[in-house]
Amino acid sequence: MVRYNPNEIEPRWQSYWEANQTFATPDLSKAGDDVAKRYVLDMFPYPSGDGLHVGHPEGYTATDIVSRFARSRGECVLHPMGFDAFGLPAEEHAIRTGEHPRVQTQRNIDNFTRQLKMLGFSYDWNRVLATTDEGYFRWTQWIFLVLFDTWFDSEAQVGRPIAELPIPAEVQAQGERAIELYRDSRRLAYQDDALVNWCAKLGTVLANEEVVDGKSEVGGHPVKRIPLRQWMLRITDYSERLLDGLEELQWPAGIKKLQYDWIGRSSGAEVDFYLQPGVPSDAASSESDEGAARGPFVAWKRERAASGFPSEAGSDALRVYTTRPDTLFGATYMVVSPEHPLIDRLVTPDRKAEVDTYREQASFKSDRERTEGDLEKTGVFTGSHAINPADGRSIPVWVADYVLAGYGTGAIMAVPAHDARDFEFAVAFDLPVIPVVDPPNDHPQHDEILAGQACYVAEGIAIHSGDYDGQTTDEVKAKLTASLAEQGLACPAVNYKLRDWLFSRQRFWGEPFPILHELDADGNPTGIKRGVPEDQLPVTLPELEDFKPHGRPEPPLAKADDDWLIVELDGKRYRRETNTMPQWAGSCWYYLRYIDPHNTQSLIDPELEKTWMPVDLYVGGAEHAVLHLLYSRFWHKVLYDRGFVTCPEPFQRLVNQGMILGEVEFTGYVDSDKQPVSTQQVRRDAEGNRISKDGRQLETVRLAEEDVQKKGEGFVLKSDPSIKVDSRAFKMSKTRGNVVNPDGVVRDYGADSLRLYEMFMGPLEATKPWVMNGVGGVRGFLDRVWRLVVDEKSDELRLCDAVVDTDCDEEQLRVLHQTIRKVTEDTEAMSFNTAIAKMMEFSNHFTRCEQRPRHALETFLVLLNPYAPHLSEELWRLLGHDESIALQPWPQWDEAALVQSSIEIPVQVNGKVKAKINVSPDATQDQMIEAALASKSVAGSIGDKKVVKKIAVPGRMVNLVVK
């Protein structure tokens, strides 16, 4: 009695593969020119203390199947794994326990490695890396120095060495220091005062996601937005390149769209509005003063006509960006962001207190809060007016937080008639609405729009727009912009939503910046900085007494001793940069390092880079759709511009695996008397609590599967079918207690079953709930495969008697070749669930056969191998082979074996199936119709009606139309 026992088989084969280096990456230079390379990459995990969850092996199994399949087809495969090991949880653990993050991180990596090996993935473990390795982050720092040494030549759209940056004569004249500062202002890595979420109580800067309602998510302490000197990366320079590069990539359309939208290119115009000095707030709009305001405005216009549109607006004009310059005549007020630099000049003394209060309130809101949901519009009047360059009308300038400082010019012209936000604001503050675009006549709100009572954002015909009346939106856009540009009042402009990347963190557990700040004789920074010389990399983390925050918005590394902090170089004293890099840094380029992981001389050997890049297949979660994938592409393009890599895009094909949810849960509701309440009666109150329609407080109760039954669309209580209950699968989480642990699944079912189940659940990209019974199902399949080969009744391990050395009969041959074809095509298309279903059909068929030709079983095992590698190795060995099945060539199917000598096809009469007939698969249409008409039941269906049309589709069906 020898049963299939994965717990014994699997570790044995894992040791075999390791001992024999079965999956070591082949040396491509020795492989010959006609051998294809395939770089198959998983998004590497953050090694959390919880270990793998069942979501990880989904993508990993998919890439493992692709890799094993490719090897079997003779390709050279690079399939590596590593760890994204810097990260907040380890640091927080360190703050709590005092244990160095390195210690916990290593423990977690060891655990992840054990789990990954337990699942039998064919990684080349010789290439494993962690972003926390000094030998790795040395090169992360090196790339940062490349960014620091690069400026973007926007003319040529290419990054170039800073030494090639042309220095303007007036800067040159000011000396070396001025030149250095000018260069600093153009580097891809630069420092700037960015607004950060500072929580004094927690003593730390928080990410936007960690701030809720202006308070810290942890502890609920107030968070204030303060400017802090931060490192930024000029990713916005690469906006156009990042957009262009997307086109050629084989990525899911949704991900591409997300990146397009995130970069958010728009085009329009920048327009200057003349700001009149010293106009009293209430008088400006009155008739008499309007005339008085005209004098300086006319002079300003004359000056502009002569000088042209300046690169900076200056203090006498307010510059706005608009995508709808055609609506300029409809601008009835202006809005500046609370952080706008001109604000102090705009605010009149009588308004100062009110504006200051408003700005203070705005400073507590994160960008996320300011841009989230349908918020009520707020704002205050500054007291100042500006003059509309199109018609010379004076309009008020407001400050409101719906205008963001970081986009466009931080100020807008408000056209309430044609912008939903402006309209909402105008309604709230009773500002005039002037329609200047006539919508199509059939627009349902046509009359309201023309009366200024509704907002219309689409295109139409210009009205109330002076000489432009009657022209289309596009015409007005072009002509008005051109006319204003000629007068020096506007210029065409392109804007991106993408912001520069805030690249520094006030954290301990990250890569130190390889940057030194020059100190003067008194130990104060001079403002001059330099990179750490390449031969002194890596800059390692200092040893610290403890990891606790110290209450000031300074990074923990500032607590380091002077022998780390202070550096002397070329006779000058420097202080090290004490910020660290964000977790994204290490993951931006790890795919390059796998190619040449042990190189101490350079990031990557150029020859190896050229042969292996780009990554052919990249698999990971969609949560990285924007950030990681955009950051990586950006770094890659910089490295490309500087000649360190040879392909413009790193990831040729991207596939997102879907999320795996917990098991489906049934939820019912009961009132205070424990009486069940149907879900139709359940509402949520303002706090999100469940209440009944008539206002009673309800309690949710978890129901067991056997307490409910299906009824119509949903589920109801078995005990009372009038009570509907909720059925839903939830995201796995510790708090919900529905996390499935791979260790347990492997213990109970085996790694091959886990792998196979994860692939059989549904399409790779789909979100799908875990069903533990389903694992038992695929385990049953593997048991049947075992019994196809092994005599389970015998006391020793031996082949079962049905395995014979004969040829397949016709049907077996057809099933075998259908299986080869389906598994080959589906594996190629990464449609793993359907490939598995076909293999199940194969095993069902051969289980029923009293004679199972050995050759057919062997071929089947080769097909099964990428999916269930341990079991297939074991049975392969049992069938008498000494070599690993992983080295077997992939089978080919024979078209001739696929066809049946006779097939059954349906005969329809007026589209309804009336009979089935047997014909040869290559029967002609006439032969098919003849056979159909010869059938008795067909003749009966036709009766005495007349056949008016005969349709025959060869190999498929016959349809007779009768009257």
Added chain:
RNA sequence: GCUGCUGUAGCUCAGGGGUAGAGCGCCUCCUUGGUAAGGAUGAGGUCAUGGGUUCAAAUCCCAUCAGCAGCUCCA
């Protein structure tokens, strides 16, 4: 609010203008000396709803409904 995806057996999902499919679950029968028992049968579907195109629609088109996911003051 916008965008995208999905509605096929009790569950999880294939398929896709021409015979309604798989696995699990379920029913019945048979086998069994071993810890996940095995084997054989069978039941079960108005392919979300309503229109349209067609000889023929689950499939293509339009609308509606339901569910899920993502984005959201970007001027």
